[in-house]
Amino acid sequence: MSFSPLIQQLVTALRCLPGVGPKSAQRMAFHLLERDREGAFTLADALKVAAQEVEQCRMCCTLSESEICDICASPSRESSLLCIVESPMDVLAIEQTSGFAGVYYVLGGHLSPIDGVGPEDLGIDFLIDRVTSEQVKEVILATNPTVEGEATAHYIAERLKGCETRITRIAHGVPVGGELEYVDGGTLAHALAGRRQW
Amino acid sequence: MSFSPLIQQLVTALRCLPGVGPKSAQRMAFHLLERDREGAFTLADALKVAAQEVEQCRMCCTLSESEICDICASPSRESSLLCIVESPMDVLAIEQTSGFAGVYYVLGGHLSPIDGVGPEDLGIDFLIDRVTSEQVKEVILATNPTVEGEATAHYIAERLKGCETRITRIAHGVPVGGELEYVDGGTLAHALAGRRQW
Incomplete structure (x- = not known):
């Protein structure tokens, strides 16, 4: 039955x-x-x-029911500071830290030639246009710390070479509240390489 | 945000x-x-x-979009063998064993005075009527082996006392494929008490 x-x-x-x-x-x-x-x-x-x-915001491609999402439409956000993320969930995660006053660009995925996802699928041309035409001062590459995320960040950084925009990548290191003993080797190596003056 | x-x-x-x-x-x-x-x-x-x-079957109270569900309507099922369960999911679980050819009655819960669930909420009067009027030969009490399920089974058995119907309860014992070492004491006690001739 x-x-x-x-x-x-x-x-x-x-x-x-x-x-x-x-x-x-x-x-x-x-x-x-x-x-x-x-x-x-x-x-x-x-x-x-x-x-x-619900459609995509015309500015940042996040999900929104209005043409321009609340963040892009807000006059209190610094539009010269652009944070590039993979998905709308990442926007939410960063917003919840309340530590970022810039705007976002949502790629909607990462480069993945094996799945047939190329730069045109992520709207990277539109992004480059926006960065060069809107006098963006800093682009923060906040794609995921995975192989594909790194490759995507690398590709965007290469494409932006020559612009006057400052390009940064979010820090890799030990998560706050963790114990060194349980952190994997790759992360620990990044944490050491990225050490900062006390 | x-x-x-x-x-x-x-x-x-x-x-x-x-x-x-x-x-x-x-x-x-x-x-x-x-x-x-x-x-x-x-x-x-x-x-x-x-x-x-989707409504309740008028005979057995399981969920069905027809007035009488497929099981109650089937002429190949033995209507004199009535299995009482707590929920439609239990019907499905028993049906999947393909070892039961009778019909069901779904209580839709168990007696729970603390939540205000009494015999009238489970349609027990309707059940008793059905058992007495339809010449049911055997009632199998297959409520869950929990305190509430046992209490519900006990209550129904008490109400059916005096009928000529045979009343049975599904066996409690060690689950097939388990190891004695990991079986709890209550179950093991039941398994010993309910031992059968080899």
């Missing part, structure tokens, strides 16, 4: 969520149908509206 | 899924919006249709 068709359809649809396997999808479907129909309707509406209305 | 309102609304709505905290909800929302709009629409439709159409 399997479920009745509509329940089966719901279980299958729930599998599109990241990290949700067959068993979790079953649990979610039954939870909603048995105990939270209201929540199911709310979720259905929220999904539909968000999937219809 | 927080998300734009529609994204925030979606993140909040995703929290209604069991086991989804704030961070997973964010990840799910961004995954759908960045990479799987199609999936978001499909999920929204599946949720809406299921929440509208």
Whole structure:
């Protein structure tokens, strides 16, 4: 026996969520149908509206329902300080530190020739145009500290060579609150190489 | 900074899924919006249709979009063998063993006076009526092996006293494939007490 068709359809649809396997999808479907129909309707509406209305900001390519997102539109942000990240989640992570007053550019991924992702897919030409035409003083490369993230940062830095813009990369080193003993060798080597005057 | 309102609304709505905290909800929302709009629409439709159409089977109270579920409607099932379970998920678990040819009754929970769940909330009167009027030969109490499940089974067994129906409880014992060393004392005591002739 399997479920009745509509329940089966719901279980299958729930599998599109990241990290949700067959068993979790079953649990979610039954939870909603048995105990939270209201929540199911709310979720259905929220999904539909968000999937219809949310687009990319025309300036920074983050997700936003307005043409220009709140950060790009804010007059209190320093538009000459541009932080390049891979995804909208990274924007949120940096915003939560409250330590950055500049603006962002979201690549929407990293260079990955094996998956067919090239510079044109990340809008890098648009980014270079923006940096040269808008008198950006500093570009902070904040792509992920992975092989692909580093390669992407390297590529952008190469493309920006010759501009008068200052190009920086976020620091690699030991995470705050960690113990040296448990930090991997690569990170430790970076932390030593990037040591600063006390 | 927080998300734009529609994204925030979606993140909040995703929290209604069991086991989804704030961070997973964010990840799910961004995954759908960045990479799987199609999936978001499909999920929204599946949720809406299921929440509208799926009701309880009038015979066994499991979830089904038809008035009588497939199991109750099937002429090949033995209607004189009635298995009482707590939830529709339990029906599925038993069906997957392919070892049961009878029909089910889904209580939709267990007795829990502290949460205000009494016999009337579980439809126990309806169940007793069904057992007495339909010439059920055997009632298998397959509520969960928890304190509440045992109490519920006990209550139903008490109510059915005096009927000619045979009342049984699923066996408690060591799970197949486990090691005795790691089985808890309560289970082991049950396994010893319930030993069978070789």
